[in-house]
Amino acid sequence: MAISVFDLFKIGIGPSSSHTVGPMHAASEFVGALRERDLLERVARIEVRLYGSLSATGAGHGTDRAIIMGLMGERPERIDPAIVGPCLEELFESQTLLLDSRWAIPFVWGRDMQWHEECLPHHPNAMTLIAHGHGSELYRNTFYSVGGGFVIDEQQAQAGDLDTDITALPYDFNTAAELLALCRMHSMRISELMMANEKAWRDEADIRAGLWRIWGAMRECVDNGVSHEGVLPGGLNVRRRARKLHQRLLATEDDTSLIASTFSAMDWVNVFALAVNEENAAGGRMVTAPTNGAAGIVPAVLHYYMKFQPDASERDVVDFLLTAGAVGILCKKNASISGAEVGCQGEVGSACAMAAAGLAEVMGASPAQVENAAEIGLEHNLGLTCDPVGGLVQVPCIERNAIAAVKAINAAQMALRGDGDHFISLDKVIRTMRDTGRDMQDKYKETSRGGLAVNAIEC
Numbered sequence: 001m002a003i004s005v006f007d008l009f010k011i012g013i014g015p016s017s018s019h020t021v022g023p024m025h026a027a028s029e030f031v032g033a034l035r036e037r038d039l040l041e042r043v044a045r046i047e048v049r050l051y052g053s054l055s056a057t058g059a060g061h062g063t064d065r066a067i068i069m070g071l072m073g074e075r076p077e078r079i080d081p082a083i084v085g086p087c088l089e090e091l092f093e094s095q096t097l098l099l100d101s102r103w104a105i106p107f108v109w110g111r112d113m114q115w116h117e118e119c120l121p122h123h124p125n126a127m128t129l130i131a132h133g134h135g136s137e138l139y140r141n142t143f144y145s146v147g148g149g150f151v152i153d154e155q156q157a158q159a160g161d162l163d164t165d166i167t168a169l170p171y172d173f174n175t176a177a178e179l180l181a182l183c184r185m186h187s188m189r190i191s192e193l194m195m196a197n198e199k200a201w202r203d204e205a206d207i208r209a210g211l212w213r214i215w216g217a218m219r220e221c222v223d224n225g226v227s228h229e230g231v232l233p234g235g236l237n238v239r240r241r242a243r244k245l246h247q248r249l250l251a252t253e254d255d256t257s258l259i260a261s262t263f264s265a266m267d268w269v270n271v272f273a274l275a276v277n278e279e280n281a282a283g284g285r286m287v288t289a290p291t292n293g294a295a296g297i298v299p300a301v302l303h304y305y306m307k308f309q310p311d312a313s314e315r316d317v318v319d320f321l322l323t324a325g326a327v328g329i330l331c332k333k334n335a336s337i338s339g340a341e342v343g344c345q346g347e348v349g350s351a352c353a354m355a356a357a358g359l360a361e362v363m364g365a366s367p368a369q370v371e372n373a374a375e376i377g378l379e380h381n382l383g384l385t386c387d388p389v390g391g392l393v394q395v396p397c398i399e400r401n402a403i404a405a406v407k408a409i410n411a412a413q414m415a416l417r418g419d420g421d422h423f424i425s426l427d428k429v430i431r432t433m434r435d436t437g438r439d440m441q442d443k444y445k446e447t448s449r450g451g452l453a454v455n456a457i458e459c
């Protein structure tokens with residue numbers, strides 16, 4: 001399976017890559033299929049069926065709203081988050097959906113948006129879209145949102161063919177051991193090898209410009225996060241914290257004592273991560289990294305590096321993201337980056353490993369040290385369950401990103417103090433994540449039926 005760094009870092013909207021970005025993509029693909037088959041103007045009604053985790057936590061994650069926007073022809077990378085609220089209000093009032101922004105059909109929420117507890121066989125995040133004509137069914141497809149905004153349809157799932165991209169890469173790797181061997185054999189750093197692979201899709205100037213755009217979107221997200229305040233939507237009454245913390249930090253930047261500087265650096269990391277994840281919870285413009293729920297960790301660590309490393313450069317941003325991407329690819333290929341599949345270890349754990357690897361790379365680590373940094377970052381998130389309170393990507397998600405960002409920095413630091421030789425390999429930790437995810441009860445996999453989601457409400 002060929003995965004590009006741009007598959008892992010995608011610009012979209014919050015609050016969830018698997019529950020918002022993926023379903024919006026699926027709905028927009030569905031509309032594209034109707035268009036291609038010349039069926040659009042024969043559609044009299046659309047039925048949306050949500051299954052498994054999409055049904056259990058879809059309301060809190062905005063899955064229903066994302067699907068509606070996708071049916072209206074919007075795509076996650078283009079949509080202006082500000083239009084979602086007004087469009088939905090209009091739909092509720094008129095009970096009319098403008099399919100592909102041009103074909104008006106009735107949409108009765110209680111009838112046409114259906115929530116099913118059962119799970120479909122191929123993946124816990126499943127949805128079926130059915131287009132009815134006058135008196136007959138015109139077209140249907142089932143989509144699986146497999147994490148990080150990736151979507152496959154029924155045909156691909158049945159063929160067991162999750163490998164939608166068969167691009168031949170010059171330095172293809174499936175495991176960390178293979179990646180390290182290639183680096184050794186060709187005397188390459190991980191970011192160099194990744195750059196060479198990315199050139200299979202686009203030229204170097206486009207890769208650099210694309211990654212710079214990703215970094216720009218991450219910066220914009222932090223800027224938005226530190227300028228908004230108030231209570232996050234959804235009903236939990238969670239207050240935004242990033243803005244206040246940011247203002248306090250700006251006011252105390254002159255204190256240069258060691259303890260103050262250490263605390264201050266950690267505060268900055270927290271502020272960057274909180275800002276991103278608060279924006280995510282509010283449905284703002286985001287970059288999956290590799291998912292939305294865990295989207296604060298990579299930008300927080302990269303912001304930290306860019307703020308505190310005096311000679312940090314544009315080149316470092318590219319190297320950081322390419323290296324983080326290599327680790328994300330390994331997690332996705334050999335375990336999962338989906339909380340609904342393996343719990344939060346797949347989201348926050350993978351993101352922590354990616355950020356640790358990216359930081360180690362730009363700090364001059366050898367490939368073995370980078371692999372060690374990723375391994376430490378992931379190992380200490382093993383077993384982490386997904387239990388978002390109220391089905392919202394707020395508690396524990398927002399704070400968890402800040403904690404994991406600090407952990408990623410420590411992981412990179414520990415790896416840089418060593419020589420790359422270590423006891424457990426990254427491959428073994430990824431395999432353990434996969435096995436632990438398999439053994440984890442479903443109530444801890446993005447269903448909000450266990451853990452904090454249950455106890456927070458009981459308390």
Ligand code: SF4
Pocket residue numbers: 293294339343344345347348385386387388393394396397400446
């Ligand atoms: S608990 Fe983790 S995996 Fe679950 S929604 Fe929150 S960030 Fe995502």
